[in-house]
Amino acid sequence: MGMMQRILWNNRREFLEGLLVTAQISLIAIAVAMVGGLVICLLRMYCRPLRWLATLYIEFCRSTPIYVQLMWVNYVWPELFGWPQSFFAAGWAALALQSSGYLAETFRSGIEGIARGQREAALSTGLTPFLTMRWVILPQAVLMMTPSLMNQFLVVVKSSCLVSVIAVPDLMYRALRLTSIWFEPIEILSFTAFLYVAIVFVLSAAIKWYSDRLRSRYA
């Protein structure tokens, strides 16, 4: 027990810094994924010539394992597009790529879920298509999509431990490095697993609570 406390406590900075990187990369990834997902969703719904491309993109993001995407972004994109040049950027780009496909579908079902009559009514009162989107469709759609959006964030947090594979110094990376330094996998890896479980559990409980509250208030 004393041993365990010493290793974990003496390296608390490592764990904290790792957690910070995990939080950073997850937040960047979900923010980029939201923007990307929205663009792709709008392309798919309202831009006929590019619909097939958007559909292919969505299917690709949803049907390829996240680890494969991470490797692909990390090794192939720099040669193909000249970007990303850092592991951190490759990490969030891959996480965002995966989520943007799922979010595009979430957004689409949210927008399509709004009854057609609402759109027609808004247009016939003289609102432009843009204003209809801004003031009639989006406010309702956002309310409906919020729970799935937050769940996607949870998925990002869970997948983010994979970026340790490409040497992004997140929580998992630090844990593996500490293990190879101290050679105490039992303490270090168990504590890390506990941290991940606790974070994901707390986040998912919070999401469930918030979604229930939204539903009881507005639905």
Place this chain on the structure above:
Amino acid sequence: MIGEWMQAVTGSLFWEYRSILLFGLATNFSVFFLSAVLAVGMGLVACLARLSPLPSLRWCGAFYAELFRNTPEYVLLVWVHFVPPLLLTVLLHTRVNFSPLFSAVVALGLASSGYFTETFRAGILSIPRGHVEAARSTGLSGVLTLRWVILPQAVRKMLPEALNQFISLLKSTTLVSLIAVPDLMYQVAMITQEQMRPMPLYSGAAIIYFVIILTLSALVRKISEGWRAVGRV
């Protein structure tokens, strides 16, 4: 630029190594089948525990499901591969090692069983209580009620969700390369080291997984629709 793009999609390097890559893909599928068996088995056990009349058993089942649903698969994979063998070594005073394949199957099976627990539970709970009471009052025994009344309806309800879980599990099998199980991604990494040409290899791997999983999801969608149509009596 165009040359690089072409290189990304041409399959010559892939064709050269086709046998080793196919073997990798076969490894993906064997890990998938073994861990699917474990996941369904443990999922059923935990689901029965969650539905049992004993509060302590119910609590254990809920804890089990929550634990494995909330652990990232990669973290669980690494943990299973390194920690239990050491603990067993300390306990049994003999050196214990898990083979990568064994760790992979256990970790992915457990991770996935948490989701199966919830899927099975939702399926069974969706059967109205009245059906059970009606079946029992016509004289069917408990086992017969389960076999002829509950299961046929519950399976139909949970099949689409369960099939989606299987697809997620198949996607997760790509992680096992990280503990040196020789799956497709592992072989790709090895060939990349030899050839120093990551672009065609990783693009090829992504396309292969894309095609396989897209085909399977389309199949699942078709099957689910068929089942739903049958269920609508």
